Amino acid sequence: MIEYRNVGMKFGTRVILENLSLTIKDHELFVLVGPSGSGKTTLIRMINRLTIPTSGQIYIDGQSVNEVDLPTLRLSMGYVLQTSSLFPNLTVGENITIQLEQKKVSLLERRQRATELLGAVGLTASDFIDRYPAELSGGQQQRVAIARALATKPQLILMDESFSALDPVLRSQMQALLLKLHDQYQMTILFVTHDMKEAMRLGDRIGVINEGHLLQVGTPTEIINYPTTPFVTNFFASAKPNLGTLPDLITTLKLKPQALKIVPQVQTVADVTKLPIKEGKLSFNFEDQSYQLEVSELLHYLGKQEQHDG
Numbered sequence: 058m059i060e061y062r063n064v065g066m067k068f069g070t071r072v073i074l075e076n077l078s079l080t081i082k083d084h085e086l087f088v089l090v091g092p093s094g095s096g097k098t099t100l101i102r103m104i105n106r107l108t109i110p111t112s113g114q115i116y117i118d119g120q121s122v123n124e125v126d127l128p129t130l131r132l133s134m135g136y137v138l139q140t141s142s143l144f145p146n147l148t149v150g151e152n153i154t155i156q157l158e159q160k161k162v163s164l165l166e167r168r169q170r171a172t173e174l175l176g177a178v179g180l181t182a183s184d185f186i187d188r189y190p191a192e193l194s195g196g197q198q199q200r201v202a203i204a205r206a207l208a209t210k211p212q213l214i215l216m217d218e219s220f221s222a223l224d225p226v227l228r229s230q231m232q233a234l235l236l237k238l239h240d241q242y243q244m245t246i247l248f249v250t251h252d253m254k255e256a257m258r259l260g261d262r263i264g265v266i267n268e269g270h271l272l273q274v275g276t277p278t279e280i281i282n283y284p285t286t287p288f289v290t291n292f293f294a295s296a297k298p299n300l301g302t303l304p305d306l307i308t309t310l311k312l313k314p315q316a317l318k319i320v321p322q323v324q325t326v327a328d329v330t331k332l333p334i335k336e337g338k339l340s341f342n343f344e345d346q347s348y349q350l351e352v353s354e355l356l357h358y359l360g361k362q363e364q365h366d367g
């Protein structure tokens with residue numbers, strides 16, 4: 058469990074964070090979301106002591122991070138940044154296992170672990186293990202960075218805008234990969250992003266931060282349905298379609314009609330009754346994403362379309 062207790066941060070006379078308290082539970086994927094400059098990076102860096110708060114304390118499992126010896130603290134967690142932080146002079150395999158080398162794990166074991174981790178992040182070990190970072194695409198580099206963060210089987214992974222530099226398709230694939238890895242390894246993940254849609258997709262819980270103030274903490278459903286401030290309402294307004302609502306479906310259908318089996322089926326209101334619907338929702342997968350569509354919305358849309366066509 059990670060606890061921020063009354064944390065404050067000033068740079069000179071500028072107050073960046075004031076009296077912020079937050080608890081992140083074991084095993085959860087917690088997303089800290091907020092606009093640029095709101096204090097997200099400052100907060101995440103306090104956990105591995107890259108930034109020292111000017112007031113308050115951070116605790117991991119009840120122990121202040123200040124009390125842990127720095128190399129031990131950093132070795133105990135993975136850290137994935139926005140752009141590749143791989144060492145250019147080391148191969149992919151060496152990059153992944155660098156912390157294991159520090160822990161004096163044998164070369165054979167390191168090689169085995171790198172092979173296993175490359176598989177976990179969707180890269181064929183025989184193709185990638187001996188390549189250098191410059192020989193990889195941006196997306197592949199981020200996969201390797203994630204593999205490296207997993208190498209010591211940490212209980213905690215910090216991710217700071219880790220997918221922000223990727224194009225939308227790759228970003229979506231990486232989000233799906235992260236959800237899969239989280240499911241598989243059950244580590245605690247603190248993920249920082251300024252993208253509300255990414256927050257909605259990834260977060261077990263989301264913390265919304267603006268100008269150094271934590272405005273609301275809740276599940277994606279709570280945040281969308283019960284925003285407690287106008288800022289949260291407005292910030293998430295554009296995130297709604299990505300939850301699988303109708304505009305999202307329509308965009309998807311128009312782009313790739315052949316990819317969705319339901320396309321030819323749904324032309325009129327009557328067609329909806331023939332679809333496999335559970336508890337008022339139509340579920341389907343498309344490009345690694347799961348969509349759930351409220352049937353009432355679909356009917357509403359089709360009703361409008363029929364009127365329009367008529």
Ligand SMILES: Nc1ncnc2c1ncn2[C@@H]1O[C@H](COP(=O)(O)OP(=O)(O)OP(=O)(O)O)[C@@H](O)[C@H]1O
Nearest residue numbers: 068073091092093094095096097098099100250251
């Ligand atoms: N070393 C520093 N010295 C002075 N001001 C700083 C320093 N680091 C961060 N800040 C300021 O603190 C505020 C919060 O920065 P931070 O990087 O935490 O925001 P952020 O939410 O992560 O933004 P972004 O999404 O753009 O990375 C910003 O106004 C920034 O200018």
